[in-house]
Amino acid sequence: MNVLALDFPPVSHLFEWPAIWFDGTPFAINKTVLIYLGSMLITMAIFLLAGRKRESLVPVGIQHVAESGIEFIEESVVMQTIGPEGKKYVPFLTTMFFFILFSNITEVIPFIQFPANSRMAVPITLAVLVWGIYNVLGVKAQGLGGYLKNSLFPPGVPKALYLIVTPIELVSTFLVRPFSLAIRLWANMVAGHLLLVTFAVLSTVLWDSTYVGAVAPGAMLILMTGFEILVSFLQAFIFTILTAVYIGGSIHPEH
Amino acid sequence: MLNVLAQATGPTPEEMREGLKAIGAGLGYGLAAIGPGIGIGVVVGNAITAMARQPESAGMVRTTMFLGIAFTEALALIGFVVFILLLP
Numbered sequence: 001m002n003v004l005a006l007d008f009p010p011v012s013h014l015f016e017w018p019a020i021w022f023d024g025t026p027f028a029i030n031k032t033v034l035i036y037l038g039s040m041l042i043t044m045a046i047f048l049l050a051g052r053k054r055e056s057l058v059p060v061g062i063q064h065v066a067e068s069g070i071e072f073i074e075e076s077v078v079m080q081t082i083g084p085e086g087k088k089y090v091p092f093l094t095t096m097f098f099f100i101l102f103s104n105i106t107e108v109i110p111f112i113q114f115p116a117n118s119r120m121a122v123p124i125t126l127a128v129l130v131w132g133i134y135n136v137l138g139v140k141a142q143g144l145g146g147y148l149k150n151s152l153f154p155p156g157v158p159k160a161l162y163l164i165v166t167p168i169e170l171v172s173t174f175l176v177r178p179f180s181l182a183i184r185l186w187a188n189m190v191a192g193h194l195l196l197v198t199f200a201v202l203s204t205v206l207w208d209s210t211y212v213g214a215v216a217p218g219a220m221l222i223l224m225t226g227f228e229i230l231v232s233f234l235q236a237f238i239f240t241i242l243t244a245v246y247i248g249g250s251i252h253p254e255h
Numbered sequence: 256m257l258n259v260l261a262q263a264t265g266p267t268p269e270e271m272r273e274g275l276k277a278i279g280a281g282l283g284y285g286l287a288a289i290g291p292g293i294g295i296g297v298v299v300g301n302a303i304t305a306m307a308r309q310p311e312s313a314g315m316v317r318t319t320m321f322l323g324i325a326f327t328e329a330l331a332l333i334g335f336v337v338f339i340l341l342l343p
Contacts, residue, residue, distance in 0.1 A: 011342065080318040180329045187332040190339065238325045245322065 007201075014197055015118055015190070035116035039102030043095060070094050077241050082248035089247060092133075096126065097240040100185070104232030107192055108225050115232065118189035120182065127182035130243045135174075138250030150253035181242060188235050192228045199224055280341035287334020294327040 019028035050066030059067050073094045078086045100117065107115035117123055138147040151173050152166050199221040206213035266274065302320035306313045 011339070076314065076318060080315055183332055183336060184325060184329055187335050191335060234321070238321055241318065241321060242325060 007205075008198070009201070011194075014193065017114075031112075031114060032116050032119050035103055035106050035112065035114065036122060039099055039106075039116070042102050043098045046098065047095075069098060073097055073240065077237075077244050081241060081244040082251070085251070086244065086248060089244070093240050093244060096243065097236050100126070100239055101233060101236040104189060104236055105229070107189065107196070107232055108228050113196075115189040115193055117185050117235075118193050120186050123182040123185045124178070126185075126239070127178040130181060130246065131178040134243075134246040134250045137247055141251040142253060146253075147250065151250070177246065181239065185235050185239055188231060192231055195224055196221065196228060276341055280338045283341065284334045284338040287337070288331050291327050291331035294330075295324055298323040298327060 017030040017032060019030045020034070021029045046062060046066050046069075050063040054063065070090060074087065074090050077093060077097075078090055082089065103116040103122070106112045107118075135147075138151070141147070142150060152169050153162060154165065154169065157165055199217050202217040203214045203221055206217060298320060302316050302323075305316045309316075
């Protein structure tokens with residue numbers, strides 16, 4: 001694309017990375033895969049290091065990070081949406097939160113600067129996993145008939161309205177949910193990456209031609225970097241909280 | 256004569272298609288952003304009112320506010336996805 005004589009790289013150059021190792025096999029490793037492996041290892045390292053036996057009970061260093069993370073998920077996600085009986089899902093939700101957070105935050109880390117979740121593969125896998133989990137939990141908690149009845153025929157609706165409500169609920173609960181969950185994470189990361197690239201390209205071009213002109217887009221780039229840190233945290237949080245809401249909705253139905 | 260006429264008629268169908276695609280993509284995203292923009296404004300505005308009235312329930316209100324934003328925002332994001340799909 002060529003807008004106002006500045007060369008904006010085509011979108012495929014921003015999101016598609018060539019394979020580094022094992023090119024051509026299904027196990028090809030590129031930058032995205034490396035970021036995912038890195039965020040997986042960091043997540044594992046935090047909780048394994050924090051879980052070691054300690055001399056004192058006072059949390060310090062990495063243990064403090066892990067404990068405040070768990071407490072954050074327990075207090076502001078699980079207790080608000082599922083309630084006390086949801087405490088057994090805290091480990092799953094915490095792991096997912098930290099994994100998504102670490103693979104988002106690479107968007108603003110210098111020299112990496114690519115949000116791994118702006119490729120659809122892992123968000124859709126996580127979303128399908130969540131879809132499977134809440135359906136299985138719903139069937140386990142209410143039985144197959146009860147689960148279908150509660151999710152397709154919500155109580156408290158006038159009989160005639162079921163003609164409209166049931167198809168809507170069918171589509172939104174069983175078909176659209178995993179996609180909207182994945183698209184929310186993916187599209188936010190794509191949008192953030194595009195925004196940062198736009199201002200970065202603009203600053204470089206204006207710096208090359210007129211030194212003064214780069215001040216405004218440069219300042220905007222710094223502001224947007226701060227905003228993207230917030231967004232990558234918020235998207236991890238929203239993915240986790242929506243998972244908790246879906247689990248909560250299927251293990252105790254509305255009355 | 257015909258050659259001159261053909262040159263004077265302007266863009267080829269191929270160029271027209273490209274241009275219309277760009278217009279469609281831009282308009283699609285712009286239109287998709289209107290509703291969610293209003294919606295998120297309503298959600299956050301009411302959440303602030305609730306927090307100001309009952310500061311002790313701020314935690315719960317904040318969680319619910321993020322939920323509301325997430326559901327509302329999905330519509331704008333679908334517009335954005337269509338924009339990306341139409342763009343190349």
